[in-house]
Amino acid sequence: xxxxxxxxxxxxxxxDAFFAAVEQLDRPELRGRPVIVGGLGxxxxxxTASYEAREFGVGSAMPMSRAQRLCxxxxxxxxxxxxxxxxxxxxxxxxxxxxxxxxPVSLDEAFFDLTACCEDIATALAIAAEVKRAVEETTRLxxxxxxxxxxxxxxxxxxxxxxxxxxxxxxxQVQATLDPLHVGRLQGVGPVTARRLQGMGIVTxxxxxxxxxxxxxxxxxxxxxxxxxxARGEDSSPxxxxxxxxxxxxxxxxxxxxxxxxxxxxxxxxxxADVAAQLQxxxxxxxCVRVKAxxxxxxxxxxxxxxxxxxDSAALLxxxxxxxxxxxxxxxxxxxxxxGVGAARLVESAARQLPLFDDTPGASRDR
Ligand SMILES: [Mg+2]
Numbered sequence: 539x540x541x542x543x544x545x546x547x548x549x550x551x552x553x554d555a556f557f558a559a560v561e562q563l564d565r566p567e568l569r570g571r572p573v574i575v576g577g578l579g580x581x582x583x584x585x586t587a588s589y590e591a592r593e594f595g596v597g598s599a600m601p602m603s604r605a606q607r608l609c610x611x612x613x614x615x616x617x618x619x620x621x622x623x624x625x626x627x628x629x630x631x632x633x634x635x636x637x638x639x640x641x642p643v644s645l646d647e648a649f650f651d652l653t654a655c656c657e658d659i660a661t662a663l664a665i666a667a668e669v670k671r672a673v674e675e676t677t678r679l680x681x682x683x684x685x686x687x688x689x690x691x692x693x694x695x696x697x698x699x700x701x702x703x704x705x706x707x708x709x710x711q712v713q714a715t716l717d718p719l720h721v722g723r724l725q726g727v728g729p730v731t732a733r734r735l736q737g738m739g740i741v742t743x744x745x746x747x748x749x750x751x752x753x754x755x756x757x758x759x760x761x762x763x764x765x766x767x768x769a770r771g772e773d774s775s776p777x778x779x780x781x782x783x784x785x786x787x788x789x790x791x792x793x794x795x796x797x798x799x800x801x802x803x804x805x806x807x808x809x810x811a812d813v814a815a816q817l818q819x820x821x822x823x824x825x826c827v828r829v830k831a832x833x834x835x836x837x838x839x840x841x842x843x844x845x846x847x848x849x850d851s852a853a854l855l856x857x858x859x860x861x862x863x864x865x866x867x868x869x870x871x872x873x874x875x876x877x878g879v880g881a882a883r884l885v886e887s888a889a890r891q892l893p894l895f896d897d898t899p900g901a902s903r904d905r
Contacts (some may be wrong), residue, residue: 545653545687546651546653546687546688547651547652547653547656547659547662547685547687548649548650548651548652548653548685548686548687548688548689548691548692548777549649549650549651549652549662549666549669549683549684549685549692550647550648550649550650550683550684550685550689550692550693550695550696551629551633551647551648551650551669551670551673551681551682551683551696552646552647552681552682552683552684552693552696552697552700553629553646553647553673553677553679553680553681554589554679554680554681554682554700554701554702555586555587555588555589555592555701556586556622556645556646556679557575557585557586557617557622557646558573558574558575558586558587558588558591559588559679559680560618560621560622560625560679561573561575561613561615561618562588563677563678563679564621568613570590571588571590571612571613572587572588572590572591572593572594572596572609572611572612572613573587573588573590573591573612573613573615574586574587574588574591574596574602574605574609574612574613574614574615575587575615575616575617576602576605576614576616576617577602577616578602578614578615578616579602580603581601582601582602583599583600583601583602584596584597584598584599584600584601584602584605585598585617586598587605587612589701590612591605591609591612594608594609594612595608595609596608596609596612602614619645622645622646623645625677625679626642626645626646628676628677629648629673629677629681630642630648632669632672632673632676633648633650633669636650636652636655636665636668636669637650637651637652637654637655639651639654639777640777641777641778641883649689649692649693649777650669650777651776651777652665652666652685659685659706659708662685663685663704663706666683666685666704666706667683667704669683670682670683670704680701680702681702682696682697682699682700682701682702682703682704682705683696683699683703683704683705684696684697684698684699684704684705684706684707685704685705685706685707686706686707686708686712687707687709687712687771688771688772688773688774688775689773689775689777690724690725690768690771690772690773691707691712691771691773692707693725694707694715694716694723694725695707697723698715707771712770712771713747713770713771715771716743716744716747716769716770716771717742717743717744717747718742718743718744719742719743720732720741720742720743721735721736721740721741721742721743721745721746723743724743724746724765724768724769725768725773726761726764726765726768726842726843726844727765727768728841728866730866730867730868731758731761731765731866734757734758735765738753738757743769746765746766746769747769747770749766749769751763751766754766758865759861759864759865760843760858760861761843761861761862761865761866764843764844773844774846775825775826775844775845775846775883776825776885778825778883778884778885785828785880785881785882785884786813786816786817786820786822786824786880786881786882786884787813787828787830787878787879787880787881788809788812788813788878788879788880789809789830789876789877789878789879790805790809790876790877790878791832791875791876792874792875792876792877795834795872795873795874795875796873796874796875797871797872797873797874799869802863802869802874802877803860803863805877806829806856806859806860806863806877806879807852807856807859807860809859809877809878809879810852810855810856810858810859810879811852811855811856813855813879813880813881814850814851814852814855814881815852817850817881817884817887818850820884821886821887822850822884822885822886822887823848823849823850823884823885823886823887824845824848824849824850824855824881824882824883824884825844825845825846825848825882825883825884825885826842826843826844826845826881826882826883827842827843827845827849827855827858827859827862827879827880827881827882828840828841828842828862828878828879828880828881828882829841829842829859829862829863829866829867829877829878829879829880830876830877830878830879830880831863831867831869831874831876831877831878832874832875832876832877833872833873833874833875834872834873834874834875835872836875838876839867839868841862841863841866841867842862842880842882843858843861843862843866844883845858848885848887849881850887855879855881859879863877
């Protein structure tokens with residue numbers, strides 16, 4: 539890891555229970571009451587539950603029918619995205635007043651890079667506090683802010699600060715903060731990876747950190763290397779301010795469910811080639827690659843991985859996508875009805891010197 543990587547000061551701002559909080563802001567009669575925002579149809583899922591609703595065990599991505607059973611007295615509301623977007627833009631402008639390097643992740647969440655505008659961590663912390671105050675005062679909504687030396691730790695810091703807090707993870711606190719956490723708290727460790735780690739006797743980050751890198755790579759492929767780094771709090775990926783597309787993706791629905799893994803991989807590589815072609819047209823490289831798989835019962839799994847060196851090559855995107863499908867998605871024998879490949883965290887590739895016709899994964903990693 540580069541020396542500069544250790545000296546970065548990255549912030550992460552996350553609005554608390556955003557959609558539900560906006561509804562409570564606009565309709566005072568809902569304040570202090572459980573509010574659940576999401577799809578209200580028969581297959582609807584919860585987008586956001588207010589903290590009052592969370593006390594009943596309601597959480598994001600839960601089927602709405604289950605939320606109704608757990609908390610029947612809640613106000614159930616359909617999302618009003620235009621209103622959320624309006625507030626999101628206000629937050630974005632506040633961040634842009636501080637630094638031009640911001641990366642909105644979703645309507646309620648953004649990274650911001652304070653490295654260039656703060657001499658030291660104390661100044662950065664004061665600015666992060668000011669950002670939080672300005673956002674809360676302007677929107678009249680609560681947010682949590684994390685500050686650390688990289689994106690992964692900044693996001694973890696804002697999670698640990700919730701609700702309504704500001705949290706710094708200073709370099710000397712990184713390991714003590716991470717070690718006691720459940721591995722599932724690490725970015726990149728979904729339920730499948732967490733279960734497999736548990737099967738290896740690895741439950742806490744401390745246990746993951748003392749696990750041999752070779753064993754992790756043998757078990758998880760390239761993702762094992764990321765697990766090894768995350769357990770040490772390492773993440774060199776930049777805050778990516780994107781110019782146009784926030785992400786580029788392609789997906790395909792099969793006319794008949796496909797059970798042949800070789801066929802899945804061929805399709806993934808074709809989709810990756812399409813994504814790569816668009817990235818190259820727009821002169822962008824991706825720092826995040828995603829794979830989406832939908833099963834015959836319509837359940838959908840999405841897995842993603844970060845890439846320190848931006849990618850725009852069909853071969854590398856394809857290989858990463860195949861790795862994600864092989865190691866991170868529980869495909870079983872069920873077959874798939876849809877596959878998709880996405881590239882996100884896009885940055886301009888203009889500054890990079892690209893050798894022509896160089897499309898091999900090994901060479902791409904070395905750039
Ligand atoms: Mg949020």
